[in-house]
Amino acid sequence: MMFSKACEYGIRAAVYVALQSLDGRRVSVNEIAEEIDSPIAFTAKILQQLSRSKVIHSVKGPTGGFELDRTEMDTVKLSMIVHAIDGDDIYVGCGLGLKECNANQPCPLHDKFVDIRTDLKNMLENTSLYELATGLEVGLTYLKR
Amino acid sequence: MMFSKACEYGIRAAVYVALQSLDGRRVSVNEIAEEIDSPIAFTAKILQQLSRSKVIHSVKGPTGGFELDRTEMDTVKLSMIVHAIDGDDIYVGCGLGLKECNANQPCPLHDKFVDIRTDLKNMLENTSLYELATGLEVGLTYLKR
DNA sequence: CCAATAAAGGACATTTTTGTCCTATTTATT
DNA sequence: AATAAATAGGACAAAAATGTCCTTTATTGG
Numbered sequence: 001m002m003f004s005k006a007c008e009y010g011i012r013a014a015v016y017v018a019l020q021s022l023d024g025r026r027v028s029v030n031e032i033a034e035e036i037d038s039p040i041a042f043t044a045k046i047l048q049q050l051s052r053s054k055v056i057h058s059v060k061g062p063t064g065g066f067e068l069d070r071t072e073m074d075t076v077k078l079s080m081i082v083h084a085i086d087g088d089d090i091y092v093g094c095g096l097g098l099k100e101c102n103a104n105q106p107c108p109l110h111d112k113f114v115d116i117r118t119d120l121k122n123m124l125e126n127t128s129l130y131e132l133a134t135g136l137e138v139g140l141t142y143l144k145r
Numbered sequence: 146m147m148f149s150k151a152c153e154y155g156i157r158a159a160v161y162v163a164l165q166s167l168d169g170r171r172v173s174v175n176e177i178a179e180e181i182d183s184p185i186a187f188t189a190k191i192l193q194q195l196s197r198s199k200v201i202h203s204v205k206g207p208t209g210g211f212e213l214d215r216t217e218m219d220t221v222k223l224s225m226i227v228h229a230i231d232g233d234d235i236y237v238g239c240g241l242g243l244k245e246c247n248a249n250q251p252c253p254l255h256d257k258f259v260d261i262r263t264d265l266k267n268m269l270e271n272t273s274l275y276e277l278a279t280g281l282e283v284g285l286t287y288l289k290r
Numbered sequence: 291c292c293a294a295t296a297a298a299g300g301a302c303a304t305t306t307t308t309g310t311c312c313t314a315t316t317t318a319t320t
Numbered sequence: 321a322a323t324a325a326a327t328a329g330g331a332c333a334a335a336a337a338t339g340t341c342c343t344t345t346a347t348t349g350g
Contacts (some may be wrong), residue, residue, distance in 0.1 A: 001235060001237070001238035001241060002147060003240065003241075004337075005192040005242065005337075005338065006337080006338075008241050009242075011195060011241055011254075012241055012242075012252075012280070015253055019311090025271070028295090028296065028297085029296080029297075030296095039338080039339055039340080039341095040340090041336065041337095041339065041340050041341075042340080043297080044297075044298085044299095045298095045319095045339090047297085048297075048298060048299075051297085051298090051344095054350090058297060058298090059296085059297080059347085060293040060297050060298080060345075060346045060347060060348095061295065061296055061345095061346055061347025061348050062294065062296065062347065062348045062349070063295085063296085063347085063348065063349095064295075064296045064297065064346085064347070064348085065296070065297085066297090069205055069282075070271060078254075084259075086309090089146050090146055093146035094146070095146060095147060095148065095153075096148075096153050096157055096158075096288075097150065097154075098287070098289070098290060099151035099290055100290045101287075105162050105287055106286050106287070107286060107287060107288070108160055108277040108280050108281060108286040108287075108288070108326050109156075109223075109272075112268050112272065112284070114146050115264070116261060116264050116268065119260070119261050119264065120261050121308060123257050123261065127160035127163075127254075127257065132253040132254070140251075141251050141252060141255070142243070142246075142251070142252060143241075143243075143252065143253070143316095144244045144280055144283050145241070145243060145244055145250070147308075149308090150308065150309095151307080151308075152305075160349075173325090173326070173327090174326085174327075175323065184308080184309055184310080185309095185310090186309065186310050186311070187309050187310080188307065189327075189328085189329095190309090190328095190329090192295070192327085193327080193328060194330075196327085196328090197328095199327090203327060203328090204316095204317090204326085204327080205315075205316040205317060205325090205326055205327045205328080206315095206316050206317030206324095206325065206326055206327080207318045207324065207325040207326060208315065208317085208318060208319095208325080208326080209316085209317075209326045210327085211324070216334095249337095266313085276293055291350105292342100292349100293348100293349090293350085294329080294340070294343080294347100294348085294349090294350100295346100295347085295349105296345100296347085296348100297344105297345085297347105298343100298344075298345070298346095298348085299342105299343085299345095300341100300342090300343080300344095301340100301341085301342085301343100302339105302341080302342100303336090303338100303339080303340070303341095304337100304338080304339070305336100305337080305338070305339090306335100306336080306337070306338085307335080307336070307337085308333100308334080308336085309326085309332105309333080309334070309335090310328075310331100310332080310333070310334090310335085311330105311331085311332080311333095312329105312330090312331085312332100312350080313328100313329085313330085313331100314327105314328080314329080314330095314335085315326100315328070315329095316325100316326080316327080316328090317324100317325085317326085317327105318322100318323105318324090318325085318326100319322105319323085319324085319325100320323085320324105
């Protein structure tokens with residue numbers, strides 16, 4: 001609707017990793033894909049991206065998996081995940097696809113989009129994985145279905 | 146960023162048709178594609194969709210083309226174009242791609258998305274082609290580049 | 291050291307979106 | 321009636337996004 005499928009899986013995966021990390025549990029790709037109801041191999045690719053972008057931490061070998069430490073959960077905001085996967089489309093792009101749309105040379109929707117985008121941007125930049133994981137932990141929110 | 150490419154072209158095309166219709170000019174696919182800087186044949190398909198959805202009016206044969214009458218420009222809102230081309234994804238879909246995300250069983254971002262989507266929805270439902278075309282006419286906004 | 295386990299990564303397959311080309315249909319003009 | 325101009329529509333092509341499979345690399349525990 002707004003993010004790519006890859007980004008949707010990425011956010012859900014990161015939130016699940018955060019949730020389990022609250023209990024000190026490291027989680028595997030298989031478990032993540034199972035718990036967020038996503039295709040395993042594709043999810044593995046996305047987790048690689050997130051790991052390369054330092055959004056989550058990965059450990060190879062037996063007992064390995066993905067994790068986040070408590071401080072990272074606070075510092076990692078949704079905007080970092082979206083940026084790592086979808087790039088800066090949401091921030092930069094014109095709603096009507098113009099290359100050089102800006103306040104000087106705006107598309108007909110420019111001003112109307114500015115407000116909506118600002119709200120979205122603020123939301124993404126102010127929402128941490130910790131915040132999302134705790135909602136899940138308490139059973140208020142869900143990651144599947 | 147938010148709409149498909151097809152929808153971006155569709156909105157730009159419809160606004161251009163409205164603009165020219167203000168002067169009583171009927172416009173061809175070729176002229177539209179030229180003026181909004183879009184691929185001709187693809188634009189033709191999109192105009193077909195808009196015509197079938199009664200968003201714009203088409204006339205075949207010599208002197209034919211696309212047009213809108215003054216009353217239609219007021220009644221046609223952006224939401225109708227978006228709906229005709231992209232369906233109701235923007236209205237219905239969960240931000241994280243869950244099938245059954247709602248107030249009872251929300252995804253972690255549900256509440257945060259509700260506000261943003263409501264604003265987007267209101268904007269689309271309250272913006273008419275007439276409003277957008279007049280901005281263009283006065284030279285305040287642009288449809289290319 | 292060896293075996294097993296888990297992520298990393300490359301190559302490939304499928305699906306969707308975007309885009310093109312050609313023919314058919316409609317209609318105004320002569 | 322013939323011609324030409326315009327949209328309608330079907331079939332195809334290319335590109336991007338999504339998704340799978342298999343091999344390599346790192347690491348743990350026996």
